[in-house]
Amino acid sequence: MLDVGEVERLEAEAVNSAKIRQPLYAARKKIFPKRASGQFRRFKWIVMAITLGIYYLTPWLRWDRGPYAPDQAVLVDLANRRFYFFFIEIWPQEFFFVAGLLVMAGIGLFLITSTVGRAWCGYTCPQTVWVDLFLVVERAIEGDRNARIKLDGAPWSVSKMVKRVTKHTVWLLIAVATGGAWIFYFADAPTLLGEVLTGQAAAVAYMTIAVLTATTYIFGGLMREQVCTYMCPWPRIQAAMLDENSLTVTYNDWRGEPRSRHAKKAAAAGESVGDCVDCNACVAVCPMGIDIRDGQQLECITCALCIDACDSVMDKIGRERGLIAYATLNDYNANMALATGDGAHAIEPALVRQPGGRLVEKVAQFHLGKIFRPRTFIYTAVWALIGLAMLYALLTRERLQLNVLHDRNPQFVVLSDGAIRNGYTVKLLNMIPEPRTIRITLVGLQGGAMSAVGAEQMEGETLAVDVEPDRLKSLKIYVRQPRDRVQPGGTTFRFVARDAAGTETASYDANFIAPEASR
């Protein structure tokens, strides 16, 4: 175990601290995040592997849908306006499913944020994940924080040149791979890969790759934390989402202050000292360039790396972990009140810490029960309701649809034998990837008879229509009613479409229009 005074002090300063005055246009102060290690870093590696894996591999998953539909598990087929997701196929008019998913994602984000703060930002946001990935490359080539700071300050030399060129090349390769993976969601991945490599893909594919390469490289490599701080709206919204029971990364100054680099000496002199040894480890690892000890800040993405950094320092000096920890405002306030005697005096570490360094029993700790509050229940309920409603809609949706449009002009035609004829445009939607024969019949029109323009043939009273797989078929259908059956002004009847296999039916109520008075 190290002695307090032996903990290495890092030269680090919070570059985004408000205390530093800046000119009208401020150049970005470079941030050189130090590698952290600990439970949260480990968790973040896992999340990174999963999210990147999902992004890069999903387009390559196959899903057999028979000969008439693509076999790519997830595909946004813009040309044919279809969206495929494993066993689900969505037509444009069913886009509400996607809208519903987005609403669920939004409410899910509210739920997560109200319980564990900006977990989305800290762990799964593409900006965070890619910046993390780019930092891995940077560290591998240029070394950790100190080496990088040194390299940055060093004059240009061959070795600096080599390192910089290598770093930016690898970054660009990652960026190209990122942009490249995106387009595979929009076309058959293996085919498109071949086309892209041989220069035969559509221009829009190359443009998309170029644009996403540029954004990935610029956002992940060059702009990094500035994207979160200046461009993303979420840091501004978070304040409305958090409440006093939300977990956020917190510096527990009720046990950390007064911080001291020379704790032993101070203690010997009879001064009270907190747990913080002012080693700046938390500042050095922060990818956002802030000092969490200044309190909750807009910039903090709650990546929890400062927790890892501080925990390892606390381990070294034999103090309890959690000087920086996920804590709720309520717990923090309670502990603060404990340490200050309800605000009567400055922080007195002795009130929260036993002589051996352990924290006293009275210190409030987070427990899982706090997650269950009305707010999270409401979010969960709304989220689940939308999910269930969509599931119901998905399971009961029709895969055979019928739409009928009455001719507007003329509304009816008098035929030579006095019969009345109405014209309709009938649209049949065969929403499964198999060819089908659909039989159309008329129901409820006395003496009504159909005829169709084109190749379709009547089979007695029914019209048999062959519809291509996964397509809409538009038909022009004429319906006539003999003179003696016509009702002045018209009547309503029903078109019924039935799958030849007899499994599915669809119907549409239509008007049959006739002259007002009998002639």
Add this chain to the structure above:
Amino acid sequence: MTEKHIDEISGVSTTGHEWDGIRELDNPMPRWWLWTFYATVLWAIGYTVAYPAWPLLTSATKGVLDYSSRGEVKQELAAASAAQEKYIAAIKAKSVDEIEADGSLRDFATAAGAATFRVNCVQCHGSGAQGSPGFPNLNDDEWLWGGSADQIYKTVTHGIRFADDADTRTSEMPAFAEMLSAVQIGDVSAYVASLSGSVSDPAKVEPGAKIYADNCAACHGANAKGNRELGAPDLTDAIWLYGSGERAIAQQVRAPKNGVMPAWGARLGDVKVKELAVYVHSLGGGE
């Protein structure tokens, strides 16, 4: 009045203005923002060089890319007609019946014919081809000169009673005002009206039948079913070009109207006329 003021809590200078005790922090803009701004300015300048932009006295600078929205439309139209070429060539080569037998060609011709119809034919036949008194309804199944696609094609090409076309369809119903007395005209009108089921005075119908046989049957047929060779209408059905009922019929017997349809073959060209014929034939009454 903008004196320097530093906000105590953040340590950042403010804009110096104060509204009801509220001041605005004057945080510096990030430099990348400035670069982005410069980039947009450069882009704008480049844009005005590349595209038509700067106003001159009578026009504007053309831009080095020589772009114009009219030019773009021209290109699009050229592309569209290039795409239509194979259909047009096929329509040129085939007869109307052959066009109708070919699914996609029929669809193309129907759509093209509908467009031509809307420009050239709706003035008389109406936007839904529903006709009006004196101008036949093309949706129904009564065809004075034949309702097959080929017959329609001939009618559209050469017109009806159109003096400038040698092959035009002609017939003329004589004015019976000079040959029959007013009473006879009344009688024959009552008879003709009775053929399509309207209730007429039997005292007139009987002499009317005889007058019909003597004067009208030659063209309209003894059974009054009409004669397409002569363009003579069927008088027993429910469709009346010049109006139904005894009065309208009497009027037509006395001083007949003989409508004229122009010949479109020379004006629109063979392809368009074929398309028109396919469209009209698709309206539901075709034979």
